[in-house]
Amino acid sequence: MTRWTASLPMYNVTPEHAAWWRSLLSDSLAIVARASDLGDITIGNAPAGELMSHWRRKDLLLSQTCGYPYRMLGLANDVHLIATPIFDAPGCEGPRYRSVIVVSAQAWKRGAKTLEACRGLRAACNGADSHSGMNALRHAVAPLARDGRFFASVLWTGSHAATLRALTSGAAEVGAIDCVTFALLHDSHLAPFDGVQTIGMTASAPGLPLIASRALGEEQADVLRDALDAALAADPERARKLRLRGFARLAGEAYAEIETFANTAAQYGYTELR
Missing domain, CATH: 3.40.190.10 (Periplasmic binding protein-like II)
Structure with a gap:
C-alpha cells in the first residue's frame, strides 16, 4: 500500500497557529482520502534544518515551501505546484x-x-x-x-x-x-x-507555494486542490485566524519573478546581502 506524508511548516508562528494549520491539513486530507484511493497518509512535522530533503521526498503528499528554493534551488523540477495561498494581511494582493x-x-x-x-x-x-x-x-x-x-x-x-x-x-x-x-x-x-x-x-x-511530489498523479493533484478549497470553506473562523482567504492556482512560471529579483540585484553588482 502507498504511504504518504504531509506537513505545513512555513507559518507556524505560534503553537496556536501550528494547531490551526494542522487542523486545516487534516480536514483537507480527510476529503482527499474519501475522494481518491491514495493509501495511508501521515501528518508529520518537517525536520528543522532539513527542509530541502523533506520537500524532495517521493512520498510527499503536501507541504509548503518558499519561492526561492522552488525557483532558484531547483525544487520546481521535483514537485507539483499545487496552489498558492491568498492571505488577508497588509502587503498581500491576491496570491x-x-x-x-x-x-x-x-x-x-x-x-x-x-x-x-x-x-x-x-x-x-x-x-x-x-x-x-x-x-x-x-x-x-x-x-x-x-x-x-x-x-x-x-x-x-x-x-x-x-x-x-x-x-x-x-x-x-x-x-x-x-x-x-x-x-x-x-x-x-x-x-x-x-x-x-x-x-x-x-x-x-508570488506567495509561498504548496507543493507535492511528482509521484502524485495529475488527477490526484486536482483532487488535492479541490480538497483544500473545501476544507477552507468549511471553517470560516479557522480561516480568519490564519488570515487565509483562498488558494490560487498559479503556473510554475509565475515564480520566475523570484529569479528576476536576484538578477536585478546582480545588475547593480549586489549579489550578496552584505
Missing part, C-alpha cells in the same frame, strides 16, 4: 506578498526611517535561501549599495521571529519580515516585538 522592512527602536530614534538611512546598520536575516528575508531585501537595497556593500554586517538568525528578537535585543538593527508572518505575530500580541518600527515594504512576488 502575492511583500516583506515588511523593519528597524529596531534604537535605530528609529537615531533617524533610520527610510531604507537609505539604514546604510551602515547591522542587518538580520532568517536565511540565505529565503525570498522574503534575503532575496527581496537584497533587491530593495541593490540600487543603494556601494561597491557591493550596504550593511555593516548581516546576522543569520534562522527564522523571522528570531530576526525580530535580534532587533529587540540590540543584536541587529534592520531586517525584512514576510508580511504574513508579521501580521500573524502581531495577532498573537507577543511582547518581545514591541518597539520594532516599519519603514517600508519590498516589491511584491
